[in-house]
Amino acid sequence: MAELLLFQLYGPLASWGEPAVGEYRPSATHPGKSQIAGLLGAALGLTRDREEELAALAGGYGLAVRIDAEGELLRDYHTTQVPPARRGRTFTTRAEELAVDDLYTILSQRDYRVEAAWTCVLWATASAPYPLADLAEALRRPRFTLYLGRKSCPPALPLRPELIDSATLKDAFAGYPLDDRLGWLKRPERHRYFWEEPLPDGLASGFTAQEKLWVVPRRDRPGSRRRWQFATRDEHHAMA
Incomplete structure (x- = not known):
């Protein structure tokens, strides 16, 4: 058995950024x-x-993540004005950015997930800076506004954090049903699951060999925020 923290994510819009080249x-x-x-x-x-x-x-x-509702894909043609980067100059508000004389415009196409929902599971490693109970309390009463990827995508429901003990990820997800307020969402016949390994002692995935699909590298491990650099990790996929 391992201690796990589960919570939900739902919003009218969400955007989970992937590696981007050019304007897309x-x-x-x-x-x-x-x-x-x-x-x-x-x-x-x-x-x-x-x-x-x-x-x-x-x-x-x-x-680990379960897709509770995949939602629909929305693509937005986006324009924004930004100031040029200057060494030693940090902008703390959007108003400060717009006050600069030599603004330039960035054009981009941005994808969003519409009316989608997810359940997330966290477990602590040996280097965890906070107990899971502290993270649960922070998710109940966040210090800053929470976003589902972008600032234009705040959650539409509380995150409903819950601490449980479970021997498998599959059982943990099964014990955390979809929020009653989301019963109207279009749900898949079979859910897709994603997790990383190694799993901690006392915790297995719980998925059968037939349910496991593949392992895919994903470049989403934070590196340098200033340079927008990310490292790769392996993500295991299953459908059940």
Whole structure:
């Protein structure tokens, strides 16, 4: 048995960034390591410049995700004005950015998931900076506003964090049903699951050989926030 923290994510819009080249900004079907680390950091009140602490959040916990509702894909043609990067100059608000004289425009196409929902599972590793109970309390009463990938995508329901003990990820997910308020969502006949290994002592995936699909590398482990650099980790996939 292992201690696990489960919580839900739902919003009218969500965007889980993938590696982007040029003007196209794709979204994954489910949140990854960097987005969950950012979510936890916001809940705990960590600002983006505290890279070491945010990296500790990413490295200190294992992650598994179940897609409860896939939603629909929405692509937005996006324009935004930004100031040029200057050494030694940091903008703390959007108003400060817009006050600069030499703004330039960035054009992009950005993908969003519409009316989708996910259940996430966390477990602590030996390097975890906080007990799971502290993370659960932070998710109940976050210090900063939480977002589902982008600032335009706040959650529409409380995250409903819950601590449980379980021998398998599959049993843990089964013991955390979809929120009653989301019963109207279009749900798949079989759920897709994603997790990383190694799993802690006392915890197995619980999925049969027939349910396991493949292992895919995903570049979502936070590196440098300033340079937008991410490292690769392996993500296990199953359908049940």
